[in-house]
Amino acid sequence: MNHNLPIKRILLAPMEGVLDGVVRQLLTSINEVEYCVTEFVRVTQQRLPHKTFYRLCPELYYQGKTASGTPVRVQLLGQHPQLMAENASTAIALGSYGIDINAGCPAKTVVGSEGGAYLLKDPELIYQITKQVRSAVPADKPVSVKIRLGWQDKSQCIEIADAVAQGGADEITVHGRTKEDGYNADKIDWQTIGLIKQNLTIPVIANGEIFSVLAAKQCIAQSHCQAIMLGRGILAIPNLANMIRYNHPPLSWNNTVDLLLTYAQSQLDHELAKSKPFYHSARIKQWLTYLKATYPDAMYLLQQIRTLKTQSEMINALQAYKSTVTDKNALTEYYK
Incomplete structure (x- = not known):
């Protein structure tokens, strides 16, 4: 504590x-x-x-x-x-x-x-x-x-x-x-x-x-x-x-991308999935609008996925992005 x-x-x-x-x-x-x-x-x-x-x-x-x-x-x-x-x-x-x-x-x-x-x-x-x-x-x-x-x-x-x-x-x-x-x-x-x-x-x-x-x-x-x-x-x-x-340091950007990918891969309630086919993409974009206040790379990622709509498109894009990301935690000192 x-x-x-x-x-x-x-x-x-x-x-x-x-x-x-x-x-x-x-x-x-x-x-x-x-x-x-x-x-x-x-x-x-x-x-x-x-x-x-x-x-x-x-x-x-x-x-x-x-x-x-x-x-x-x-x-x-x-x-x-x-x-x-x-x-x-x-x-x-x-x-x-x-x-x-x-x-x-x-x-x-x-x-x-x-x-x-x-x-x-x-x-x-x-x-x-x-x-x-x-x-x-x-x-x-x-x-x-x-x-x-x-x-x-x-x-x-x-x-x-x-x-x-x-x-x-x-x-x-x-x-x-x-x-x-x-x-x-x-x-x-x-x-x-x-x-x-x-x-x-x-x-x-x-x-x-x-x-x-x-x-x-x-x-x-x-x-x-x-x-x-x-x-x-x-x-x-x-x-x-x-x-x-x-007093933990802020989550690294790499680990934050892992959260987004896990979210993109999650399964929806059948009824919700039918009524909102673009559910995952909309919510990931919304989450990134908050993340960009802390992680500069979030803005770049948001621009990359802005036009994507389906869950499969989002998963593929995040997996491709993750393969290019190196671990970053440069904000630790600022947010202590």
């Missing part, structure tokens, strides 16, 4: 469009994290069929854990308390380690349907959703809620967080920006996460703009949290959690 950091837990965030079951397994195989959260299960007008949960959380086939033994928490997104509760009950019955409620996603398609960060406008609704989900989930299964600091400003951040706590959540993850801030780096505000922590008795998990060991130190110092959640940062440096925990 990195004794310079007063940190007790590191969690793997949900990342819509990239952090699926295979990526969760790849990342938990090279990092020590306490638990993962799935991409969101969208709850609309009904109790969803089991296949929806298995598709987004294949770990349910294995007692709710990745092959590395890391627990996985199903994430629900919606705005109807009773339906959220009913679907939470289904997820738990199928083996989810717990339930995470999405009250922070800023994507236009999500807030346009009054989900995710849209809930930040209505703390009472967040309270009702949390309360009903908590009532539907056995006491030994954790319920968490992920929020941002507010919609347009931070004036209601304490009220929003208190609604989560009063609703009975076991813990809260706070992304240190408002919905309007999006992902603007200069808008990150870990200090306000600390203010929220001072006003709650449940554990607070800090999230947002943690792309390095230095950023983790700054986040912990300013938020006073002992738990952090990694999202885009761990996609940019795949072993970031163990860098933070154990």
Whole structure:
């Protein structure tokens, strides 16, 4: 453990469009994290069929854990308390380690349907959703809620967080920006996460703009949290959690390419494969957009595969590229 950091837990965030079951397994195989959260299960007008949960959380086939033994928490997104509760009950019955409620996603398609960060406008609704989900989930299964600091400003951040706590959540993850801030780096505000922590008795998990060991130190110092959640940062440096925990050097580019190739070779659920024939190529390209912030070679690789669509094309291209790559780890000193 990195004794310079007063940190007790590191969690793997949900990342819509990239952090699926295979990526969760790849990342938990090279990092020590306490638990993962799935991409969101969208709850609309009904109790969803089991296949929806298995598709987004294949770990349910294995007692709710990745092959590395890391627990996985199903994430629900919606705005109807009773339906959220009913679907939470289904997820738990199928083996989810717990339930995470999405009250922070800023994507236009999500807030346009009054989900995710849209809930930040209505703390009472967040309270009702949390309360009903908590009532539907056995006491030994954790319920968490992920929020941002507010919609347009931070004036209601304490009220929003208190609604989560009063609703009975076991813990809260706070992304240190408002919905309007999006992902603007200069808008990150870990200090306000600390203010929220001072006003709650449940554990607070800090999230947002943690792309390095230095950023983790700054986040912990300013938020006073002992738990952090990694999202885009761990996609940019795949072993970031163990860098933070154990002062490990960043994963070499050669080993990172191995991760991409393993992902390209993974098998999809039959139904998903039929509906999304370009699934692998789209997600690998998305992952490379994060990796290029850390690894200069990622930009070159992305340019090489940009026009590829099928899984077989992607596998062949990555194998051909790997045969030309020498091991590089020149960024070690910078990211310590």
